[in-house]
Amino acid sequence: MKYTTFNQQSTNPLAEPMFFGNPVNVARYDQQKHQIFEKLIEKQISFFWRPEEVDVSKDRVDFQKLSEPEKHIFISNLKYQTLLDSVQGRSPNIAFLPIVSLPELETWIETWSFFETIHSRSYTHILRNLFADPSEVFEDIVLNEEIKRRATDISRYYDDLIFATQLWQTQGEGVHQVDGQSYTVNLRELKKKMFLCMNSVNALEAVRFYVSFACTFAFAERELMEGNSKIIRLIARDENLHLSSTQHILNLWAKGKDDPEMAEIAEECREEARDIFLNAVEQEKQWAAYLFQHGSMIGLNKDILCQYVEYIANHRMAAIGMDTPFEVKSNPLPWMNNYLNSDNVQVAPQESEISSYLVGQIDSEVSVDDFGDFDL
Amino acid sequence: MKMDKLYIIHLDEQTQLACHKDQTLLENLEAHKVEVHFHCREGFCGACRTKLIEGQVEYITDPLAYIDDDEILPCCCKAKSDLKIKLS
Numbered sequence: 001m002k003y004t005t006f007n008q009q010s011t012n013p014l015a016e017p018m019f020f021g022n023p024v025n026v027a028r029y030d031q032q033k034h035q036i037f038e039k040l041i042e043k044q045i046s047f048f049w050r051p052e053e054v055d056v057s058k059d060r061v062d063f064q065k066l067s068e069p070e071k072h073i074f075i076s077n078l079k080y081q082t083l084l085d086s087v088q089g090r091s092p093n094i095a096f097l098p099i100v101s102l103p104e105l106e107t108w109i110e111t112w113s114f115f116e117t118i119h120s121r122s123y124t125h126i127l128r129n130l131f132a133d134p135s136e137v138f139e140d141i142v143l144n145e146e147i148k149r150r151a152t153d154i155s156r157y158y159d160d161l162i163f164a165t166q167l168w169q170t171q172g173e174g175v176h177q178v179d180g181q182s183y184t185v186n187l188r189e190l191k192k193k194m195f196l197c198m199n200s201v202n203a204l205e206a207v208r209f210y211v212s213f214a215c216t217f218a219f220a221e222r223e224l225m226e227g228n229s230k231i232i233r234l235i236a237r238d239e240n241l242h243l244s245s246t247q248h249i250l251n252l253w254a255k256g257k258d259d260p261e262m263a264e265i266a267e268e269c270r271e272e273a274r275d276i277f278l279n280a281v282e283q284e285k286q287w288a289a290y291l292f293q294h295g296s297m298i299g300l301n302k303d304i305l306c307q308y309v310e311y312i313a314n315h316r317m318a319a320i321g322m323d324t325p326f327e328v329k330s331n332p333l334p335w336m337n338n339y340l341n342s343d344n345v346q347v348a349p350q351e352s353e354i355s356s357y358l359v360g361q362i363d364s365e366v367s368v369d370d371f372g373d374f375d376l
Numbered sequence: 377m378k379m380d381k382l383y384i385i386h387l388d389e390q391t392q393l394a395c396h397k398d399q400t401l402l403e404n405l406e407a408h409k410v411e412v413h414f415h416c417r418e419g420f421c422g423a424c425r426t427k428l429i430e431g432q433v434e435y436i437t438d439p440l441a442y443i444d445d446d447e448i449l450p451c452c453c454k455a456k457s458d459l460k461i462k463l464s
């Protein structure tokens with residue numbers, strides 16, 4: 001089915017499935033098929049923040065005091081997070097918007113992606129403060145083998161879905177030849193790709209950040225790199241919300257509360273979905289090994305970090321109806337919770353380095369003189 | 377302490393905890409040193425997801441995290457009766 005930016009057929013958005021129904025026409029939020037996405041939009045917008053509002057200048061002094069292995073840990077994590085948010089800042093839009101059928105879900109996807117771009121911008125803010133020229137760090141992201149391996153796995157399911165959608169929307173169902181390769185395109189196959197892709201995104205939001213978060217907060221426990229930690233707390237809060245949305249989508253499908261065919265696919269692809277999650281867990285653990293290859297940091301080592309990933313994974317697998325394959329029963333890093341709760345995450349306005357956010361306020365101060373020519 | 381301010385939380389056959397109805401369930405469990413997983417404490421991350429076997433709760437914040445019909449989010453609800461719960 002060809003995509004149209006404004007579907008002129010009358011549709012009933014209350015009867016559409018989340019994806020692969022009619023394209024959305026009117027962006028209306030007075031009624032919702034799945035209310036949760038409207039609530040997530042409101043919550044996400046209430047979290048709005050700007051990287052520049054967080055003062056990271058003290059981090060420069062701290063960074064000089066770090067040992068070489070600690071510098072490696074800090075910078076590598078920033079590179080990995082930059083990769084993750086580069087992908088997330090565009091992919092939900094490109095992969096999901098052409099096939100979404102509910103206005104509230106369409107807007108949630110756009111809102112979600114937009115916040116990922118704030119995360120990306122914050123890494124530039126952090127790195128600019130540490131280095132006169134951060135180019136070397138950014139350039140290494142497409143060269144570093146460890147990061148590339150992860151990039152392959154993260155983008156694969158998105159790319160697969162995007163390509164199949166393009167074929168379907170331009171050429172319809174059938175077997176299509178592209179560059180000497182043949183591709184079978186039908187709705188069932190597309191829905192399968194969609195299901196696997198959503199599982200891969202869910203795993204990304206669920207576990208892929210947590211090794212890096214733990215390192216950041218371990219520095220903060222030693223009162224180091226606290227500007228960075230403040231930013232990462234804001235990011236972690238957003239990521240938890242994103243995770244909630246992918247969990248809702250997967251559960252709506254699996255419980256037959258949306259498209260009945262997706263419930264069948266969820267059953268059929270159960271093992272594959274589980275493997276996607278476990279593979280993300282495995283990669284996070286390998287990331288911990290890579291980080292600590294030159295030596296560890298105070299308060300953290302590879303083993304405890306891997307246990308923490310398993311602990312988080314158990315919870316998050318259970319949330320989408322999977323088993324809990326890991327032994328670890330209690331939280332190996334209880335202090336992490338102090339950084340992951342949403343109390344006190346707000347940035348203080350007086351911390352701000354720039355004051356452009358006041359512009360709106362100034363403009364709205366209108367005096368009587370401004371209306372001089374009016375007869376009231 | 378007035379009795380009408382308290383409910384009982386049954387964790388298992390042996391464990392019964394007194395619970396203040398003006399505090400969240402999570403705060404109550406923490407006061408009794410029971411380890412409950414949490415992140416946001418605001419109902420959107422799902423970390424505190426818990427099975428409710430018996431009893432009623434009321435939410436002080438609209439829960440946004442995914443929960444099943446028989447589950448509750450202790451971080452943003454208060455007990456409305458004695459409760460039987462099963463921690464994950």
Ligand code: FES
Nearest residue numbers: 417419422424451
């Ligand atoms: S702690 Fe986040 S939902 Fe309860």
Ligand SMILES: [Fe+2]
Nearest residue numbers: 085088116119
């Ligand atoms: Fe992000």
Ligand SMILES: [Fe+2]
Nearest residue numbers: 088205239242
């Ligand atoms: Fe995210």
